[in-house]
Every structure is written in structure tokens, then in C-alpha cells.
Amino acid sequence: MKSFQRVAAKLSKLCFFWDRAHIPVPTVWNLIGLLLLYKALVSNPAAHAQQSVLITMDDMRPDDMRYMPNLSDYVTKNGIDLQRAFVSSPLCAPSRATMMTGLVTSNHGVTKNALPLEKKTIFQALKEQRPEVRTGMIGKYLNSCDGEYRPEFDEWVVFKGGMIYNWSSFRVNVNGEWTWISEYVSDYFLKRAENFTEKYKDDPYLLYLNFTAPHFPAQTPKSFDYECIGTQSLPKAFNLLDRRAPIRYKKLTAQDPNKMKRVVCGRARSLAYIDAKIVPFIETLTARGVSVIFVSDNGFMTGDYRQTQKSLPYEQTVRSPFLVFNIEINRERLTSFTDIATNYYSIYGINPPYPLDGLAYNEDRETLQVDSHFNKSKKIPFEAEVRANNIRVTYQSGFRQVIHMPKYSDIKPKRSPVAPKR
Template sequence: MLQYLFLIFFVNNAVAELKRPNFVLILTDDQDVVLGGMDPMKNVQRFIGKEGITFTNSYVTSPICCPSRASLLTGMYVHNHKTVNNSLHGGCYGENWKDHEKQTFATILQEAGYDTFYAGKYLNQYGTKEAGGPEVVPPGWTEWRGLVGNSVYYNYTLSNNGVPTFSTDSYLTDVIRELGVSYIENQTESKPFLMVLAPPAPHQPFTPAPRHKDAFSNVTVVKSPNFNIIAEDKHWLLRMPPSPLPDVMLPELDQVYRSRWETLLSVDEMVADIIGALETQAFLDNTYVVFTSDNGYHIGQNSQVYDKRQPYETDIKVPLLIKGPGLKKNVENRQPVLNIDLAPTIIKLAGLDIPNNVDGRPIDVHNEDIGERNMLIEYYGEGKDGSVDKECPWKYDSGNLAQCYPQYSCKCQDAKNNTYACIRHIAERIDKKYCLFADNENFSEMYNIADDPYELENIVNHVFPAVKYWYREILTRMLTCSGAHNCDHPLEPLINIF
């Protein structure tokens, strides 16, 4: 009898092990959603969107690669993981990050028995000599194929479990696709798995695969109402000349726009092949597939050239689609979500405990109510030595200005005091944004997105003082919050102040 009970115990545990879900996360680089960045993604929409949930209010904690990716991996706001920009001294794969790296969703799943795999871009400074070189394999990954440095399409080095491998002529997105398919084909039902694929597209230099070159030759940049306008009521960096951009820049914007779409076609093919491999290996029904990006992008809005780093919807709003066991199909979900929510969501869906230091909250994938949420967006401007071209007329102010090049008509894209924090406030009858800049003007901006989706009118000086005070107070508190409860409930709801 005792042997029989032991047999039941072990069989039940084996069955429970098999039922633990798998996870596939596909993370693109600089893919917008506001300017039509999902239009080329027919396979993503077919195999993930129509088979799952498309989140229409999905945001990132910071509109730049390294801080955003650090937030996604840890579930923490930027002020807590302290990766504030893309430089090593700004925490991008610096010593401080290596402490937080020990507790990502990957380390938690791996410790719980998951097999884990990563291929593609990680953090911008990963693998550089100053950060320890490609011999370093981040904790949490059973199989590691990490890109050394920032996104490129050719002439790159991958760390193959700590062994650097250089390639000149293999298109990186295709290599990541092949690695992903091969990984799935070699999995068995004896162990659940987590796979993250992080292709370079559509990041600069916008190099499409040869088979996709000129696929969108007739496509032009979106001429939204805020395209190439004089941004008179916005912070100083946007008011900086030239404004509007000269006509000579416009063909360049068209070329960038269509090239970005062309780079995404190889990602879309990768998604189809990954879904196909999951289906062939009989994993699809027990796998959550997540598609998202690390930040958005602007191309010509507010007379900026092409980049991110700004607090506007183009830069902070990203695609997020999730399909998986038990989820509704072909639905849109309006609940406000942040990329810090993905780590606790994956951990919870895996049936594991979420650490107390996680600032995000698990996405309620079965809830379609919008609810109410105040989301914090942080950006810490980065001045770069040598990034103000000598042909540009701007004085080099102690490294304050950054990315000022003749090909941008000398319109600078960043500065040290392009530093700000915003509250993105979404509820059933509220759709607002409040931003405070750490510049010489202590500039502030506020937009009613519901009535002004292109953020044309800064209403900060036209709202009740009590409303402005409430947003400033909640912003101050959120900049020091830690843990999901504190970051979710810094103040009473807005309606309670009247």
C-alpha cells in the first residue's frame, strides 16, 4: 500500500512538471506602434494577435534601449535598477547591474527547473572589453547566444556560451531565427523552457535582408499632425533650431521609415517559423508567446529627426501581444501595462513566487477592464563627448549636447539635461500625461491624450492648480517608490482630491 502511494505521488509530480508552461519572448529593438510599426507584421498579427491578446495601452519605463531592457528583465523601475542610459558609466552592464542580473525572470525560472535560452541583443554594453568581454555569460541562461554591443545586422560577434564567434555575412535576424528553431527542435517534454529572441530590427542602421530590400519602396513617412511642426510649447531641446526641419531632410525621413519596415519583415518570418516549430514539436498549446519592443521611435514629429529619448507617445508606447494556454483569442485589451509587468507575469504564469523587490505587477490576462493606473516614465539625458560634429554651429557645452550631426541638419537628439520624469495616467475616463524636466527652466508639460492624441497642446498652465499639484506630488513619490504595492498606490485616486 505504501509503495502504491509513493507511486501515485511521483506520477502526480511528473504530470505537474509536464504541465508547467513554456515561454517564448520576442523582443524587437526600437519598434514603434504609434507610427504604424506593426503594419508589416502580418505573421505576428495572424499567429499571436488573432490567437491571443493585443494590449493597446502598453508602455515602457524609459524610451531608450538599455534602461528599458533592464526594466523588462528585472521588473524594476529605472531608479531602482539604476541602469540610467546606454553607457557603461550610466549602468549599462556596469557593476551595479550585475547585482540585479542575479534576480531576473530568467534566474528565477532556471532555479525552478526551467531550461533557458537567449539569442540576440541583450544590454548595449554587454560583451565589450570594458564590461568583461564576451566570455561573460549572464546568470539565468542555460544556453547563451548574446550579441556583443549594440544592434547591427552584419559584422557582429555573438557569445556562444562564452565563446566569441564573429560573423561578417550572415544576416543576424536570420541567425537568431535558426538558433530559435533549432533550440525548440531539441527540447523534450521532460523540462519546461524559456526562450528569448532579441533581433536587431528595426534599429539603426536599418539594414534589411537582401530579399526584402525595396519591399516598401512606395511607402513614405507618416505625416501626422505633429510632423515637422514648430514645437513652441515644449522643452528647450525640441525648440532648438532648425525648426521646422529643412525640406532637404524629408527624403531621408522617408528612406528611414521604409527601411525600418523592411528590416521587420525578417522578424515577421522568424515569428512564423518559431510558431511552426512549436506546433511541429507539439509545444504550441502549452506555450505563452509574447511579442514586444524595448521602446518606440519618432521620425520627424515635433521637428525631431529620427530617434527615441522623448516622453511622447511615439517613443514610449510599444506593441505587446500575448497568446497562450487559456487566453481569449483575437481580443484587444485596454488595461494600462508597463514592461516591468512582464517579469512578474512570466513568473506568476510559471506558478512561482514574485520577489518583493519587483515594482511591476502581473498582467491580469483574463481581465478586460481598463482599471486605473499611474505609470512612471524616466529618462536621464546622456551627453556624449565627440557627438557634436565640428560642422554644426553649436558650442560644445561641457559635453551637454549629444547626437548633433550634419546628416541630422545639426538638430541635436539628446542632451544631459534632456532629463525628465512623467506620469502616464490612464483610467476609464482619464488619459493624461504629466512631465517635469530637470533643466534650467524646470519645464513642465501636460497633455490630455484623449482629446489631443498627437500632444499638440501643452495644457500644464491651463489646469486647476490642485490637479497640477496632485500630479507633481505623485511623480515625486513614484520616483522613490519600491515594490509593486508602493509603486501602484503612491496617492489616492485623482477624483478624491475634489
């Protein structure tokens, strides 16, 4: 803006000597036109097309957006809420590995939380091919991560492992130095993100901001005033037995309903707290033309089908909120988490180190793949799920069926090809 003011001042001086210099009227208007064009260029969001922030929640379902009314209202007016977005795997580390690689779970190899990621990430590729792009990682990296500093990041603020047990007193590694933080975790991570985006506001950057909410144990400051009115209703399927599924669920105890209500309330409070603070941050970014994506690594079953987990490929676990700002995309598009890194490779103009499974945001897809490697009981060692519009086909150790969609219960699907091995 200062450069624009300098140009305007010079133009003012030129206009002052207009009569004396006998400059033709069309020439003056040409100068004014050039000035307006210059202003448009320096203030155009496209000028910051290579500034991106990926915000990831932990275990947040799409219907949890009802606990974030401020963000919901802001995206309605200023962004796009994608209603058909699916994770690559309903588990933390596999899903996050997909966001950083552009590969489905069976191709990047992180099939469990305990496994490390051996494939090269978008951040490593950026540092190798475009070291001038600033990179940041704040919060949770991968469940297998020891927290030690990784050289592909200019800003590294990461805790060890996959969760924090005390959200007001925790240990993080800040650019190679371990330190104790006595501050509410969401406030601390948001402050670090604000500092990063302000520090590098004139540079290209890619920031990955990871909140812990609403993951267990879902804590909020005692001073936070929020009542869980209307948020403690249990899922409609809480007391139903899905007899078509290959798993037989345990019976409920008398304490289970009240326990689940407390869990849901804790999740709601942790999200409502962030909702009160995150909109100004996103608003600042969008005003600068920064592209922002808001997602969750997976959903969570809060009593649905008598389950309190996320590993099984149910509707409640494989779907995620997917909000975008300053990104052109069809809100009805079938979107996979493999698309996130795929489009970052394109935005920053770098070459991926392997063939990607994702598509550009301006490309439509008919199917997508969801992998679930859930083998605690040895009953379901592997699932590959292919979705086509409203039809959901799941393959479980050779067993195929259309599940949880009675409308399509008599369909006998033919197996669609899954992504080729990389």
C-alpha cells in the first residue's frame, strides 16, 4: 500500500504540470488507468496465491460444526463448505499422512497410528525444490512422532505422540528446544500460528496448524462459560443393533448413556472455545488472499452403533468438515483428502516425488477410496471402500456388501478398481 501511495503522489505532481506541459487528455487518463491497474495487482488476493494455511481438528465430525456457529456463519458468507468430503482412513496418523503426501493409505504405508511415514511429504519437497517457501508445523505431527525437530520446517512447534493429557500444562519442542507451556493449548497453538503468518506475510509459505480439540480428553479452561444445552442427545442408533454388520456389538450398561453425554459435552465445549477465537484469524488471512482449508483428520462415533471409536469405516468416521477460503471449487464436488497435497504441489509449482492419488480441485471425480486397517479383534484385518455417488461398497477380507444404506441393500456391486500401488 505504501508503494501505491508513492505512485499516487508522483501522478499528482504530473497532473499539476498538466497545463504547462500540454499533455493530451487521453494520455492523462491512460496514466490514471495504469495506476488503478497497479492498485488492483498489489491488492489482488492472487498476489498471495502461494500462501496457504491448513487447519486440522482432531476427531471432529461434520455435524460438530453446530458447536462452532461463528465459523459456520463466516464460511457461509465468505467461503465454501464442501458437503461431500471424505478422509482416506478413519484414523489419525493414516489420515494425516495422506494430507501431507497426496496418497491413499495403502500407498503411503501408514496403516496404523504407531507406524512412521517413510514417503516424502509436501514439506520436504518444498524445501528441496523451493527453499524460499516458509514452512510451519504447529501442534500434532504424527502419532509415531517423537517430537524432535525436523529440518524441512522453518517453524516447528510439536508435542510428542498423538495426544496431550493436560491441555493447560504440556511439553512441546519449539524449533529444537523442549519447553513446558502453562497456557491453554488452543490459545497457545493459535498464537504461534498468528505469529508465523505475520512474520512471513510477505513471503510464500505453507502452514499446517493442528488443534487437539475435540479429541479425548477434551478439556477447556474452567473460566470458559458454555452450557451444553441441546448438545447431549445421543445418536439415534445408540440403542440399535445393526444385524447386517459382521461385528456384534457389546450390550450397553446402565452407566453408558450418561458417560457418553459427558463425552459429547466435553467435545462441544472444546470446539466452542476455538470457535470464539479462530474466526478473526481466518478473517485476517482471507483478507490477505491466503488460501485456508479447515478440516478434521477423521470423525468419531459418539455412541453410534454402540461404538466410541473411529477406526471402522462408518459414515460418522470417514466424513470430515471441509471448509475452504480463497479456493475455487464446486461445493458439490466429491472430495478426497488425497486432493489436499496434490493441489499444494500445483500451487507451489513443484514436482511430486511419486505419482499422486489426488485430483486438482477443478477436476471432478466419480469414486474415491477409503482404507481401514482395523485388526484389534482380527475380525476385520483390512477394508477397502469405494464410494460412487450415494452407493457405498465395502470389501472386508473378500466379503463385499453395501452397508448402512437400506435403499441399496439388494444391490450386488461389482468391485471397482482401487488405487494402484505406488
